[in-house]
Every structure is written in structure tokens, then in C-alpha cells.
Amino acid sequence: MEIKKMYINGQWTQGSPGTTSDVVNPFNGDILCRIWESSIEDTREAIKAAKNAFYTTREWRDMDVEARSRVLLKVAELIEENQEEMAAMETQNMGKPLRESLIDIADGAGTFRYYAGLIQAPQGGVCSVSKSSGEIHSITVREPVGVCAQITPWNYPFTMAAWKLAPALAAGNTVVFKPSHKTPLTTIRLFELLEEAGLPKGTANLVLGGSVIGCELGESMDVDMLTFTGSTKVGQSLQRLAAGNMKKLGFELGGKSPNVIFADADIDGAVEWAMMGIFYNQGEVCSSGSRIFVEDSVKDEFMEKFVKKTKALTLGDPMKDPDMGPLVTKEHMDRVLEYIKIGRDEGAKVVCGGERYTDGECADGYFVLPTIFDQCSPDMRIVREEIFGPVATVQSFSSEKEAVAMANDTCYGLAGAVFTSDSAKAMRVIKEIRAGITWINCYNLGYNQTPWGGYKMSGTGRELGIYGLEEYQEVKQIHMNLNPGPVGWYVNS
CATH class of the missing domain: 3.40.605.10 (Aldehyde Dehydrogenase; Chain A, domain 1)
Known part of the structure; x- marks a missing residue:
């Protein structure tokens, strides 16, 4: 060899x-x-x-x-x-x-x-x-x-x-x-x-x-x-x-980046960008939008569409171009699965995924189903600690001020996003988020001409x-x- x-x-x-x-x-x-x-x-x-x-x-x-x-x-x-x-x-x-x-x-x-x-x-x-x-x-x-x-x-x-x-x-x-x-x-x-x-x-x-x-x-x-x-x-x-x-x-x-979705956002667009934010590269991305905050009046609609589209994602041989491939090593897969167990033990509700995937050709691979946690609280480890896998936590908010406070309630400051049709609100909120890489109505885009790096830890x-x-x-x-x-x-x- x-x-x-x-x-x-x-x-x-x-x-x-x-x-x-x-x-x-x-x-x-x-x-x-x-x-x-x-x-x-x-x-x-x-x-x-x-x-x-x-x-x-x-x-x-x-x-x-x-x-x-x-x-x-x-x-x-x-x-x-x-x-x-x-x-x-x-x-x-x-x-x-x-x-x-x-x-x-x-x-x-x-x-x-x-x-x-x-x-x-x-x-x-x-x-x-x-x-x-x-x-x-x-x-x-x-x-x-x-x-x-x-x-x-x-x-x-x-x-x-x-x-x-x-x-x-x-x-x-x-x-x-x-x-x-x-x-x-x-x-x-x-x-x-x-x-x-x-x-x-x-x-x-x-x-x-x-x-x-x-x-x-x-x-x-x-x-x-x-x-x-x-x-x-x-x-x-x-x-x-x-x-x-x-x-x-x-x-x-590291990062534990917020993705803030207001009621006036294009919900279908926000769902797909949220998926890009947490499931791209199997969620093994430092800038992943792993903490999703949705305004309470549209949370049910968002969750229904988010879960439906996530369940439709394909996993398989990455050379055949599925939506997601395996995690990088068995050790890392085990770490992500342990965090999913921690989330369950803390009282969060798994509404999608939550386990290893071993069907068909994936039997020997290090696959984890794309996972969504609902009923999360700010003190949970799955909300506060970087998981570095396809695991999203969802929480709701009722005001712009509350959304900003929740977004900044982290020791990290790498990235963050805001989804809204109100450009003034988008700029107000994005300027308040303490992070070095931010997006409005999109997620995970980067260019050679633009800087990349974070605040805080x-x-x-x-x-x-x-x-x-x-x-x-x-x-x-x-x-x-x-x-x-x-x-x-x-x-x-």
C-alpha cells in the first residue's frame, strides 16, 4: 500500500x-x-x-x-x-x-x-x-x-x-x-x-x-x-x-452561530437556507447555523416545512452525489451521536433524525441522519456547545430585542444570519449580532474578496x-x- x-x-x-x-x-x-x-x-x-x-x-x-x-x-x-x-x-x-x-x-x-x-x-x-x-x-x-x-x-x-x-x-x-x-x-x-x-x-x-x-x-x-x-x-x-x-x-x-427568522421572511426560502446552514458538508462547518430562532407566530409553519424537507434528504456514497455523505471518522460520528443522546436526556424533542443511518450501502459508513431538536432551552448543552454535525436546535422568540439577546447568548462569535423582508430591521439586527461573518436572507456564502473570521472565542x-x-x-x-x-x-x- x-x-x-x-x-x-x-x-x-x-x-x-x-x-x-x-x-x-x-x-x-x-x-x-x-x-x-x-x-x-x-x-x-x-x-x-x-x-x-x-x-x-x-x-x-x-x-x-x-x-x-x-x-x-x-x-x-x-x-x-x-x-x-x-x-x-x-x-x-x-x-x-x-x-x-x-x-x-x-x-x-x-x-x-x-x-x-x-x-x-x-x-x-x-x-x-x-x-x-x-x-x-x-x-x-x-x-x-x-x-x-x-x-x-x-x-x-x-x-x-x-x-x-x-x-x-x-x-x-x-x-x-x-x-x-x-x-x-x-x-x-x-x-x-x-x-x-x-x-x-x-x-x-x-x-x-x-x-x-x-x-x-x-x-x-x-x-x-x-x-x-x-x-x-x-x-x-x-x-x-x-x-x-x-x-x-x-x-x-469554533462557532455556535445563530440563524434568526422573522415572521415576515419568505418562509420557503428561509427553510432551504437553514438547511444549507446546518446540513451542508454534513454540518461539519465552523460557521454552521446550528441555533435556529423563529418568531413564534410562524414557528409551526417553519417547523412543518423544515422537518418535511429534511426528511427527504438523501444519504449515500458521496461519490454518487447524495445530499449528505458520512461524517469524517467513527470517533466523530460517536461524538455527534453522544450529543444527540445528551439533547434527549436534557428534555429536547427530536422531531427528525436522531440516530445513525445504516441502510443499504451505508451499513459500514459513519452516517448520522440530519437531526432537528425542538423544545430547546438556552441552558441545554446542545444549544451552548459546538456539536459539529448535522444537528439543529430550534427556539422561538416574540420580539426583535429578544431575538438579538438570544442570538448573542454564546461565547462564540463566528457567524450569524437574519431572514426578513424588512431591510431596515435586517440591518438593525445584523449590526447587533456579535459575529464576524453575517448574512441577510441567505447562509454560508463566502467569497475570496471578502473577509472571514470571528469575534470572541x-x-x-x-x-x-x-x-x-x-x-x-x-x-x-x-x-x-x-x-x-x-x-x-x-x-x-
């Missing part, structure tokens, strides 16, 4: 411990391949290679912006040429329906193309300053941060890799990259394309394995920036480890858009004295 290698300093190599781990197809439990696991020593070698490439050889950092842009455009072209292969790989490794994987791969190509163009736009500026000290010219410039460690989750393996690698490389940084050991396949393939596109040796390095690698990246004094997408708990641990050299941080963490910093590029840059202030003669300050000397 094939064993996938890590990529350090321009070389594909096996891990020094000689140990491997399985990469599993969640549809049937089959082993797709194995990966070599990196050790702490391997990780340090990757950091050393990135540090040398940035501070010593400087080939990528000092490359003119047009040449750097051409390399990134070549990466985008190669992704598009291999889109179908990579989408199949993503679906078999992660479990999402094939049409979703095709969108993810195309989005990744678009991300590289977007940043290839953005770095050719004007950057920096000139500040007006006081003339009292002479002819002073004040200039701001943007420079790469340095060695960037990047850690991505298992739910959007390729998309998250593109979101991090494209802006970091566009800015001129070097990278040590760690994908989730559960879903590394499309990231490994992406590194093959980076090599094919001509990225200089040591510029981008790939390590494979579990949490010990992430801890080393967080703690290393030779890493200048750490970015991470994943759970809040792991993000907190990495933040503590990163304090040693005060490295720059960018974290996109959902993280710090932003990805995508010009904000995503600026995350991987430092701002330098340059004061230039155009009249360098004596200043005349010390009158007695």
Missing part, C-alpha cells in the same frame, strides 16, 4: 520515526493509503528549511512581484487541470458529496488566482506629518512576516490549505504546513503542484501527523507567525505555546480579501529627513 511522504526543503521524505498512520474512507472504513508521521525532529528540520529560505537564500522573498504572481497563477492553472482528480480524492478522504468537493477545488484555484492579482496592486502609503522638525517624508511599507506555521482542520482540507498558503506565499513568506492527519490527501497533492509550479526549495514545507507537531510549531522560537483553523480548545493551547516569542497569530476557531484575525493578505504582512514606518543637516536642538553645544 502506498505511503505518502512529507515535503521538506524541496525533498519528499519519510518520517524519521518510521511510523505510519492510516487514511480512511469514511463511507466504508476502507484504508485509502498511509502517511509517514513526522517527528519533532522532522518538524524542526522543516522550520530550519523555511527559516533558511526566508533569511538566507531569500529567493522567494526577494523575487519581484510579477514573477511571484506568475508562480501563483501557475498553481491555479494546475489545480484547475487536476480538479476532477482532486475532488474525488477529497470526497473519498473526507466524506462530503462530490459536487461540494468540486466547488472546493475550484474555490482553491480561485484563491491562488485572486492573491496572484492582489499582490500587484499598490500597497503602502505616504503620511502627512509635521514640518516642525524639518523636511520629513513619512512612508509606510508592507513586508512579509517571515516563517509562517499553518495548521488546517479536517472538514475543508483543500479550501483551508488554499486560504492559508495563497496569501502567505503571495506576501513573500516561507511556510511550514501541517494538515489534519485525518484528511491530508489533497494537501499533499497541492504540494506536488507547488513543486511543479516552480516554488523555490524550502519556501513551502509539509509535515504530517498529529498534535505533537502542532505543539512544536506553536512553541518554536524560529516561527514568526502561527495560523490555525480548528477548535477553540486547541486554539487556546496553541496561543499559550506561542507566547514564548510573541509570534503573530491568526486563529479561526471564535478567534482572532481574518482570512480572505485584502485582510487575508495583510495578516501575513508587517507594517513598517519609514521617516526620511530630506534636510539632513544639524537640527539645532542643543543650543549650548
Whole structure:
């Protein structure tokens, strides 16, 4: 069976411990391949290679912006040429329906193309300053941060890799990259394309394995920036480890996002968008609209339509493009099922789903039926804690003020949505929701040009858009004295 290698300093190599781990197809439990696991020593070698490439050889950092842009455009072209292969790989490794994987791969190509163009736009500026000290010219410039460690989750393996690698490389940084050991396949393939596109040796390095690698990246004094997408708990641990050299941080963490539906909304539209908000990608989405709040006068109508359409969703082999595929691992499936049990024990009512699905071809897969809980209260764990699966909780409200209070009653602040035909009300409510990504009359849409990130315990910093590029840059202030003669300050000397 094939064993996938890590990529350090321009070389594909096996891990020094000689140990491997399985990469599993969640549809049937089959082993797709194995990966070599990196050790702490391997990780340090990757950091050393990135540090040398940035501070010593400087080939990528000092490359003119047009040449750097051409390399990134070549990466985008190669992704598009291999889109179908990579989408199949993503679906078999992660479990999402094939049409979703095709969108993810195309989005990744678009991300590289977007940043290839953005770095050719004007950057920096000139500040007006006081003339009292002479002819002073004040200039701001943007420079790469340095060695960037990047850690991505298992739910959007390729998309998250593109979101991090494209802006970091566009800015001129070097990278040590760690994908989730559960879903590394499309990231490994992406590194093959980076090599094919001509990225200089040591510029981008790939390590494979579990949490010990992430801890080393967080703690290393030779890493200048750490970015991470994943759970809040792991993000907190990495933040503590990163304090040693005060490295720059960018974290996109957990969420328990509100979806507020008013009585004057288009109910049919709200139902379908609510389904997109919680069942897309099997609900394994940090921005999922898992807490649904419906104005009491239309709750019965909404629930009837929501339950009916949810029960009609198809589950099956994700390569055959059902509505939903399996969850990523058996362990994660068991976690989601445990939360469903907790919800029942807390007194919430399951009106749809609520169990593992094992019919027909799904017998050996990690499937959970799309689940809706009614009769929920704010203190329930299923309302307060991130489940990260196809599980929605529904509560009702009677006023705009109450809706806002319920929406903000969470430690998270990643996303949120409002459904209403009243544009003034929509803007009032959306401005009150404490979240970084919000929608009006839609859900889960995102674009390369617009920022992505959260408030509160959902993280710090932003990805995508010009904000995503600026995350991987430092701002330098340059004061230039155009009249360098004596200043005349010390009158007695």
C-alpha cells in the first residue's frame, strides 16, 4: 500500500520515526493509503528549511512581484487541470458529496488566482506629518512576516490549505504546513503542484501527523507567525505555546452561530437556507447555523416545512452525489451521536433524525441522519456547545430585542444570519449580532474578496480579501529627513 511522504526543503521524505498512520474512507472504513508521521525532529528540520529560505537564500522573498504572481497563477492553472482528480480524492478522504468537493477545488484555484492579482496592486502609503522638525517624508511599507506555521482542520482540507498558503506565499513568506492527519490527501497533492509550479526549495514545507507537531510549531522560537483553523480548545493551547516569542497569530476557531427568522421572511426560502446552514458538508462547518430562532407566530409553519424537507434528504456514497455523505471518522460520528443522546436526556424533542443511518450501502459508513431538536432551552448543552454535525436546535422568540439577546447568548462569535423582508430591521439586527461573518436572507456564502473570521472565542484575525493578505504582512514606518543637516536642538553645544 502506498505511503505518502512529507515535503521538506524541496525533498519528499519519510518520517524519521518510521511510523505510519492510516487514511480512511469514511463511507466504508476502507484504508485509502498511509502517511509517514513526522517527528519533532522532522518538524524542526522543516522550520530550519523555511527559516533558511526566508533569511538566507531569500529567493522567494526577494523575487519581484510579477514573477511571484506568475508562480501563483501557475498553481491555479494546475489545480484547475487536476480538479476532477482532486475532488474525488477529497470526497473519498473526507466524506462530503462530490459536487461540494468540486466547488472546493475550484474555490482553491480561485484563491491562488485572486492573491496572484492582489499582490500587484499598490500597497503602502505616504503620511502627512509635521514640518516642525524639518523636511520629513513619512512612508509606510508592507513586508512579509517571515516563517509562517499553518495548521488546517479536517472538514475543508483543500479550501483551508488554499486560504492559508495563497496569501502567505503571495506576501513573500516561507511556510511550514501541517494538515489534519485525518484528511491530508489533497494537501499533499497541492504540494506536488507547488513543486511543479516552480516554488523555490524550502519556501513551502509539509509535515504530517498529529498534535505533537502542532505543539512544536506553536512553541518554536524560529516561527514568526502561527495560523490555525480548528477548535477553540486547541486554539487556546496553541496561543499559550506561542507566547514564548510573541509570534503573530491568526486563529479561526469554533462557532455556535445563530440563524434568526422573522415572521415576515419568505418562509420557503428561509427553510432551504437553514438547511444549507446546518446540513451542508454534513454540518461539519465552523460557521454552521446550528441555533435556529423563529418568531413564534410562524414557528409551526417553519417547523412543518423544515422537518418535511429534511426528511427527504438523501444519504449515500458521496461519490454518487447524495445530499449528505458520512461524517469524517467513527470517533466523530460517536461524538455527534453522544450529543444527540445528551439533547434527549436534557428534555429536547427530536422531531427528525436522531440516530445513525445504516441502510443499504451505508451499513459500514459513519452516517448520522440530519437531526432537528425542538423544545430547546438556552441552558441545554446542545444549544451552548459546538456539536459539529448535522444537528439543529430550534427556539422561538416574540420580539426583535429578544431575538438579538438570544442570538448573542454564546461565547462564540463566528457567524450569524437574519431572514426578513424588512431591510431596515435586517440591518438593525445584523449590526447587533456579535459575529464576524453575517448574512441577510441567505447562509454560508463566502467569497475570496471578502473577509472571514470571528469575534470572541471564535478567534482572532481574518482570512480572505485584502485582510487575508495583510495578516501575513508587517507594517513598517519609514521617516526620511530630506534636510539632513544639524537640527539645532542643543543650543549650548
